[in-house]
Amino acid sequence: MVSGNSRQLTSFGGFVANIRLALRDWDHLVPVATGNVRPEGFELDLESRAVTPDVLAEPGLDGGETSFSRYVLGRAMGDDRLVGLPVFVMRGFRHRCVLVRRDSELTSLEELKGARVGLTGWPDSGNTWTRALLRAAGVDLGGVTWTVGPLVAGETGKDRTGPLPFPENVSLTGDGLAEGLAAGRYDAIMTPFMPAEFFTGESRFRHLLPDHRAAELAYYRRTGFVPGIHLVTLKRESFERHPWLPRAVQDLFERSKRHWLARRRLLADTTPWLLDDLTSTARTFGEDWMPYGTAPNTAMTAAFCEELHAQGISPRRITAEEVFDQ
The missing domain is CATH 3.40.190.10 (Periplasmic binding protein-like II)
Incomplete structure (x- = not known):
């Protein structure tokens, strides 16, 4: 106390x-x-x-x-x-929260038009801000194939759906998004927490944006807030x-x-x-x-x-x- x-x-x-x-x-x-x-x-x-x-x-x-x-x-x-x-x-900032495979050719938010994207929750504050970045980049959220699920299979204790029904282009899975990304089932994933392997030199993943810090600084100068x-x-x-x-x-x-x-x-x-x-x-x-x-x-x-x-x-x-x- x-x-x-x-x-x-x-x-x-x-x-x-x-x-x-x-x-x-x-x-x-x-x-x-x-x-x-x-x-x-x-x-x-x-x-x-x-x-x-x-x-x-x-x-x-x-x-x-x-x-x-x-x-x-x-x-x-x-x-x-x-x-x-x-x-x-x-x-x-949420620019850092979009991950792709290390060998992916994607390097910009604009390239996620029509992509297959996994994310750890639909109504979450962080994922809402991340999707806002896509909207600002001209990405039609309705044209993305979204899959909501845990970063790692078996994670529990989180409301991933919210009070309203999902849009038609959003589905739910219990499979781990990180492994799905590694296997090629997704083009990118959105997650506030990095997979454990991200902190190793052998990580299969990288940030979508090559210089997310520069993008975040530009965002702050444009909006005036974090x-x-x-x-x-x-x-x-x-x-x-x-x-x-x-x-x-x-x-x-x-x-x-x-x-x-x-x-x-x-x-x-x-x-x-x-x-x-x-x-x-x-x-x-x-x-x-x-x-x-x-x-x-x-x-x-x-x-x-x-x-x-x-x-x-x-x-x-x-x-x-x-x-x-x-």
Whole structure:
């Protein structure tokens, strides 16, 4: 447990609340987990999870890490049991997430027109952003033959389908996509996680884009944001019981993020070239490449909502204002 002052009174006149959140162990949250950054005005039980928690399915949780698409789709369908915080604990470019065989002749998104593509989930936030890249490159998603399945056969515990029926050109498989790509059943696959062999010199796979970093930088300069994948949500009953909680959690995680960055810049020898990466990141994005708050995330949220609707995942076009309307 990470605690504030247990005898401190809140501005609402009651003793400090005990809040329970579940998230994966992101580096920028480690200062909270270790107690180096502490909550102010409340006690926090921060649980580290191996996979993204289903906040609504766990009665003991006040909130936690939630898929951006799952949250937005809930709002679009009138489900407001979760209150989203503009605290994106996971965000990242998706150009790197398209893999092909090492001997493939494909080197661009445009070349995926009419291709056979496997992906690890249909409504997923990350795959939605990746398909958006294809749309921007002029690829008709309706002309692609999509297969949804696990990266490795036997993987479970993930909703790969979402609440709406698949389009006609999308099918489901239980076979591993990585082996399917290696066997030539797919021209490319989309995955947020790299196959284990990708980190070896003998990998059968490579990124579709020869210089995905350059493509990602161009994307950032064009859009002004790094795509949000997962955010923090609170159960509505917890929010209504503690209306000050969203701001308190956002402030806590902001302090944790800044503490983590300061320490990494000082203790940069955790990987051979981390210092160089930290330096280039700061020079490209400024002091904060993953800002929290509604205003700095409005354009990104609006773009994501538009993609969910344009790709037929959301039943209606939802606005950025609705997403964070408590």
